[in-house]
Amino acid sequence: MFALTFAAVTLAGGGRLLQDPGTLWHTLAGERIFAHGFPREDWLSFTFGGRPWIAHQWLGECLMAALHRLGGLDALVVATAGGIALLLAALFARLVASGVSALWALLVVALTVVASAHHFHVRPHMLSMFAFAWLYARLADVDAGRRGLGSLWPVPIVFLAWVNAHGAVVGGLATLALFALAWLGTWAAGARSPIRSRREAVGVCALAVASVATIPVTPYGLDTARAWFAILASPGLPRFIVEHASLARTGSWQVLALVALYAAALAGASRTTLRASTLVPLAWLVLAFDRIRHAPFFAIAAAIALAELLPNARWVEALARRGFRVRSAPRAPPGTRLAFGSVGAIAAAVAAVAITGTAAGRSPVLARLDPGRWPVELVPALVEAEREAPAGAPILNDMPFGAFIAYEAPGLRVFVDDRWELYGDEFMLGYVRADAAWLDEWVARSGVSLALVQNGSRLQGYLERDGRWTATATSAAGALYRRTELARTR
Structure with a gap:
């Protein structure tokens, strides 16, 4: 799954991954940081040159600039394609490991791509998708009892990196808060919850506080958060920037195919599977209708929720009698083997394009700016x-x-x-x-x-x-x- 997706996205999607104008200025911002330190004013425009501006996505931009130095636009395309392939392979592996048949797992992954692909671009936003997928999967494992609360110790570390990489960390913090509130509420009500004692309740609260406390830990302090909220509060942005517009305005109705499958699985769910990990995607669905930019986060959350819902949906047996087998025997997830193997493959591919690009005089081989989009x-x-x-x-x-x-x-x-x-x-x-x-x-x-x-x-x-x-x-x-x-x- 990883290898095929990696090859397909790299070879067929080189131009499509470079459709967003942010790709180039994010890379230039990283180069500016390497050369002159963290900028606090604009240097690109004559209209606002010298006006206050901060590189609030500096970590993602430095990563992009480092890749660009290694292998130009080719390295950026290969690394992004590899990240997308790893994300999709991890979702597929999770579905199969939970007892979803391979064919239905492919269907879920395909619908996830359909709902998210309009945001597959070379930019720091992709890092938010990867961080969100890791966070949601870890929270879902704890929610289902497959992991203990102690396994959440890396969460503040992930947030520390995420805060410095992209503003969608606000959504990650909100997701963590929803899970924490759900667990605290069910524990207080005496219902099933990962929290089993007052000490664990305090630990979950401390985890949430530690994660929120990472917000000012940036080179710009709280100015980073002010930049995020300035973007979110702008009344003009959703009117003229497509990715910030509502689902209805953009006409991205392809998201509804995944919504339909998720809704059907939710409707057929048993009471034991209705918990935070299977219900929080509803919040992201509402946000996706408000801004299509949130659709990938709904898609990732829904795919992880479907790993919990599909094997236990009440209509699964009815479909099986008609020859549509949804459930299969659960398998051991690949875990670190998939992660380390994939990261190694991505690193090898980046090294290969760096060597090839150097031999070709830095002429891009895989990354082609679309002449219909760019002059x-x-x-x-x-x-x-x-x-x-x-x-x-x-x-x-x-x-x-x-x-x-x-x-x-x-x-x-x-x-x-x-x-x-x-x-x-x-x-x-x-x-x-x-x-x-x-x-x-x-x-x-x-x-x-x-x-x-x-x-x-x-x-x-x-x-x-x-x-x-x-x-x-x-x-x-x-x-x-x-x-x-x-x-x-x-």
């Missing part, structure tokens, strides 16, 4: 424009191209990228509207004479109507413009 054909013209312009020259650009420009032509300073917490709602909404007077003010203020825009965008429409801009190079994804001195009267 890769314009790189020579962009680099030439950078060479002719003074250091730090401004360039007008569409938001998805900001990190692309900074990656390919670091001597230029961009107009905007997708760091919403830096630019804020007012500026970003101004960019989205692309009002001529608003853009004229920025052009006059900065003296910008270059522009790289998406084909058909509002910003391109502004350039075409303005009369001071001429397209000097075009591609399937966008066009490079230069500003002339003459302007037509509007």
Whole structure:
């Protein structure tokens, strides 16, 4: 399962994993940390250059930069593909070990991919998925009695790394809190609970407190948490950034296939299987309807819950009589063998692409930026424009191209990228509207004479109507413009 998934995602998904503009600026942020230490102000844009900004995902960004130094974009693709393969293989192994037949385990894993794949990108968000899967699986084991409460001792350590890697740690802390409250509630009510004594109750509370206490343990202290909540509190972000929009607005209805299977298993569950690990996915389902960004966390939680629910669902016997065998004999989980074997394979693959990339002059072999998404054909013209312009020259650009420009032509300073917490709602909404007077003010203020825009965008429409801009190079994804001195009267 791991080997086949690893090969498929690496070979067929190299371009798809590089669809998110954050991939490039996260890598650049890591490089900035290696070269100059932890940034506290923006250095990529001319619009907000010098304004306060922190690398609140610094650990993930440093990991990305380290991989990039080893093997360029190829190493980033291989490592991400390997992580995805390990996650899916672990879910499959868990389902089979719990007594779910291999065919049904494949079905659950496939539905998990369908519900999550739109967030499979090279970025720190993937680290949150991996950390969440580990956390939920460990909590589910304790919830079912397969592990004792003592096995939760690594949880604060995981949170310490997670706090420094990605803001979705807030969801991980909330999940831990839900489990802790459920266990404390059932213990207090005299029902079945992993907590069996007051001492264990105090231990669970201490675990939760220790995990929450990791929040300020970052190079930026509590400013890291402030950055997370600034993103969550933004009213404009869900309107214009697809991954933060609601399920209904994005139309990502493929999630409902997994919802249907989970709901059917829940409806057929016995009372003994209705516990925290099988019910907490409902909270993530609600969150997924609010923001599609949460769908992968619902999918992971639901897949782990289905390992508990499917073998004991009341309708399993009825399906078996009709030839649809859901249940099989439980097997010993692979555990550390899967983890160490997979990590070794990923490391070997990264080393291989690093050696291959060095031999090929760092030319990417597996990682291909999609020319329909990125203006890769314009790189020579962009680099030439950078060479002719003074250091730090401004360039007008569409938001998805900001990190692309900074990656390919670091001597230029961009107009905007997708760091919403830096630019804020007012500026970003101004960019989205692309009002001529608003853009004229920025052009006059900065003296910008270059522009790289998406084909058909509002910003391109502004350039075409303005009369001071001429397209000097075009591609399937966008066009490079230069500003002339003459302007037509509007």
